[in-house]
Amino acid sequence: MSTEPDTTSTSSPAPGEGAMPHRHVMIVYFGLLLAMLMATLDSSIVATALPTIVGDLGGLSSIAWVGAAYILASSAVMPLAGKLGDLLGRKQVFVVSTVVFLAGSAACGAAQTMGQLIAFRVLQGIGAGGVMAAMFALTGDLFGPRERAKYQGYSAGVFALSAVGGPIAGGFFAEHVTWRWVFYVNLPIGAAALVLVALYLRGARRPERPRIDYLGMLLLSGALVCLVLLTNWAGSTYAWGSPTTVGLAVGGVALLVGWVVVERSAAEPVIPLGLFRDSTFDICNAVAFVGGLTGFGLVFFLPLYLQISAGAGATNSGLLLLPMMFGLMLASFGVGGAVAKSGRYKWYPAASMLVSAVAAFLMSTMTADTSRFLSGLYMFLLGVGAGLSQQVVVVAVQNAAPRADLGAATSTVTFSRMLGTSFGVSIFATVLTSRLTHEIPTYVPDGAANGIAANGGISPEALRRLPDTVRHGLAQAYAHALSPVFLIAGFVLLAGLAAAVFLKDITLEQRGWGAEEPPEAPSAPAHAAPQSS
Numbered sequence: 001m002s003t004e005p006d007t008t009s010t011s012s013p014a015p016g017e018g019a020m021p022h023r024h025v026m027i028v029y030f031g032l033l034l035a036m037l038m039a040t041l042d043s044s045i046v047a048t049a050l051p052t053i054v055g056d057l058g059g060l061s062s063i064a065w066v067g068a069a070y071i072l073a074s075s076a077v078m079p080l081a082g083k084l085g086d087l088l089g090r091k092q093v094f095v096v097s098t099v100v101f102l103a104g105s106a107a108c109g110a111a112q113t114m115g116q117l118i119a120f121r122v123l124q125g126i127g128a129g130g131v132m133a134a135m136f137a138l139t140g141d142l143f144g145p146r147e148r149a150k151y152q153g154y155s156a157g158v159f160a161l162s163a164v165g166g167p168i169a170g171g172f173f174a175e176h177v178t179w180r181w182v183f184y185v186n187l188p189i190g191a192a193a194l195v196l197v198a199l200y201l202r203g204a205r206r207p208e209r210p211r212i213d214y215l216g217m218l219l220l221s222g223a224l225v226c227l228v229l230l231t232n233w234a235g236s237t238y239a240w241g242s243p244t245t246v247g248l249a250v251g252g253v254a255l256l257v258g259w260v261v262v263e264r265s266a267a268e269p270v271i272p273l274g275l276f277r278d279s280t281f282d283i284c285n286a287v288a289f290v291g292g293l294t295g296f297g298l299v300f301f302l303p304l305y306l307q308i309s310a311g312a313g314a315t316n317s318g319l320l321l322l323p324m325m326f327g328l329m330l331a332s333f334g335v336g337g338a339v340a341k342s343g344r345y346k347w348y349p350a351a352s353m354l355v356s357a358v359a360a361f362l363m364s365t366m367t368a369d370t371s372r373f374l375s376g377l378y379m380f381l382l383g384v385g386a387g388l389s390q391q392v393v394v395v396a397v398q399n400a401a402p403r404a405d406l407g408a409a410t411s412t413v414t415f416s417r418m419l420g421t422s423f424g425v426s427i428f429a430t431v432l433t434s435r436l437t438h439e440i441p442t443y444v445p446d447g448a449a450n451g452i453a454a455n456g457g458i459s460p461e462a463l464r465r466l467p468d469t470v471r472h473g474l475a476q477a478y479a480h481a482l483s484p485v486f487l488i489a490g491f492v493l494l495a496g497l498a499a500a501v502f503l504k505d506i507t508l509e510q511r512g513w514g515a516e517e518p519p520e521a522p523s524a525p526a527h528a529a530p531q532s533s
Contacts, residue, residue: 024200025142029151031196032135035098036158038189039128039135042105043070044166049174049182056179057114065118068232073125074132075418076224080217081133082411083270087210090134090141090407091201095194097130102190109183124183133411138201140398140406145508146340148398152391153336159390160325163299213266219259220270224415226252231422235430271408280400281409283503284393285416287349290496291393292417294356294489295386297424298363299324301432301485302379305366308478323376327383328390335388343508345396349389353497356385360490364483368475385493389500399508428485435481443473443480 020028046053046066053066085093104124111117136155143151173181230248238244263269275281302321339345359381366375393413401409 020142020200020202024202027196028201029139029142031193031200032138033154033158034189034193034196035094035131036135036155037162038186038193039074039101039131040159040162041166041169041189042124042128042183042186043067044163045170045173045182045185046070047167047170049170049179052174052179053117054114057111057117066114066121069118069121070125070128071232071418071422072225072228073122074129075228075415075422076221077126077129078133078411078415078418079220079224079271079408081130082137082407082409083217083268084130084212085134085137085407085411086404087212087268090138091197093130094134094138094201095198097127097134098190098194098197099127101127101131102187102194103127105183105186105190109180132414133407136394136414137407137410140394140410145395145399146343148395149339149345149391149508150336152394153332153387156332156387156390157329160329164322164325211267213263213268213270216259216262216266216270219255219262223252223255223259226255227419228422231419231426234426235433240430271412272405275401275405275409275412278400279502280396280504280506281412283499284349284397284400285413286499287353287389287496288393288413288417289420289423290492290499291352291356291386291389292420293424293427294360294420294493294496295382296417296421297428298360298382298486298489300425301428301482304432304478305375305482308475321379324379324383327380327385328387329383331384331387332391336391339392339395339508344505345392345508346503346505348392349396349503350497350500352385352387352389352392353493353500354385355388356382357490357493357497359385360486360493364486364490366479366483366486368472368479370479395508396503396506399506424489428488431485431488432481435484436477439477439481440474443477444470 050066081093081097101124104120104122104127107120108117108124111120136152139151139155140148169185170182173179173185226248230245230252233248234240234245259270260273263271263273299321302324306321335348339348359378362378362381363375366378394410397409397413398406
């Protein structure tokens with residue numbers, strides 16, 4: 001195996017450290033996949049168990065915070081954890097984050113009140129943000145530029161597995177065991193990941209004490225908290241023009257401006273501003289944001305179509321999403337192998353935006369009478385579109401960024417996708433609610449379902465108890481109200497396509513430092529400008 005370093009590498013092996021055997025590299029990578037399964041599963045497994053949790057602990061008014069607390073904490077921590085990995089070593093960040101996540105999981109399982117559960121979900125989210133940031137950056141450490149696309153594709157497969165299996169597992173635990181196992185199930189998975197990574201990942205010594213940008217971290221964390229709260233509350237909990245929404249928007253912008261000012265003179269900025277001078281970094285973040293906003297944002301609304309317009313049950317609607325997840329996995333694996341073979345990735349993000357746009361426009365034509373085959377085909381196309389770029393943007397950013405900034409660059413593009421998802425859910429929910437106020441009176445003239453349907457709060461069971469005329473009217477109303485949601489997503493994807501076509505045409509090196517050097521070598525100053533490709 002060649003020992004020629006990656007063109008993005010700015011450092012040399014740590015003194016006294018040898019190469020990691022390939023067997024150890026694969027053991028560590030398997031541990032990282034387990035950690036990813038644990039962190040992503042926890043964002044989906046809780047939803048189906050929430051009614052049971054509320055029945056046991058009470059606190060119905062706080063139910064939304066069980067999920068929001070986790071997302072808020074993990075989103076705010078992720079960019080910070082990426083930078084700490086660059087400074088202190090990604091192995092250290094991974095180990096500490098995993099321990100924090102497991103402690104939070106055990107505490108959530110033992111919670112006696114809703115307040116305790118929400119507080120422990122914050123602890124879980126902090127651990128999850130660190131685990132995800134370290135996991136993606138470590139994958140970039142372990143493998144050369146071309147290999148990264150293939151292995152990042154496997155990560156996409158784990159995500160698809162957790163997205164489908166999480167709700168099913170959550171319902172099973174709540175119904176047949178106890179809801180507390182929704183959290184306890186993390187303990188054996190996380191323990192296995194922790195042991196594999198701690199034993200087999202070789203970390204390098206840090207000869208100098210790093211200078212940590214505490215003020216920059218504080219300002220960025222505050223800005224991210226404002227942005228995530230804004231995307232979760234605007235249009236649902238609070239009106240878009242309410243003082244709370246406006247205050248979060250103004251506060252977020254002010255904190256971001258303050259962060260930029262501080263970072264210009266920081267010795268070790270959280271996200272080096274020089275990264276934004278590289279068009280590859282900017283375009284990949286834009287594509288990740290658009291992909292999160294449309295692809296994963298729409299996932300929250302497809303069950304509404306399947307359950308209310310298409311008449312599927314709750315469990316069956318989850319199974320009907322399988323074509324989308326299959327398309328995502330198929331495209332991710334295929335693109336990973338193709339990039340590993342050719343070293344070229346330029347047109348995959350553009351293809352991703354185009355295929356996803358076609359899928360979204362096709363979905364905008366769905367009605368209550370659309371066949372399961374056609375709706376499944378459209379969802380398959382949406383999954384293919386997401387899979388064409390999900391790992392490519394990470395690989396492209398890792399290839400463009402200096403090795404000293406690999407963790408910060410990787411966590412930034414991952415956060416962009418998460419922020420896009422939050423924005424998508426918020427914007428699409430506002431559009432759906434607005435359209436329902438017009439569509440329901442049109443298809444249910446007597447207003448029989450207005451009270452329970454205007455906010456999207458009708459269950460499949462309640463729907464089946466309604467008279468046939470009301471049920472059919474609601475099915476048509478929801479289908480027509482969702483049509484503009486898909487239509488808007490299609491136009492957003494076209495904007496993403498316009499950006500993606502300007503991605504640089506770069507050939508990845510056949511081999512990088514991967515397993516030939518220890519993944520935790522001392523690095524050059526983290527504020528160095530990215531190398532131009």
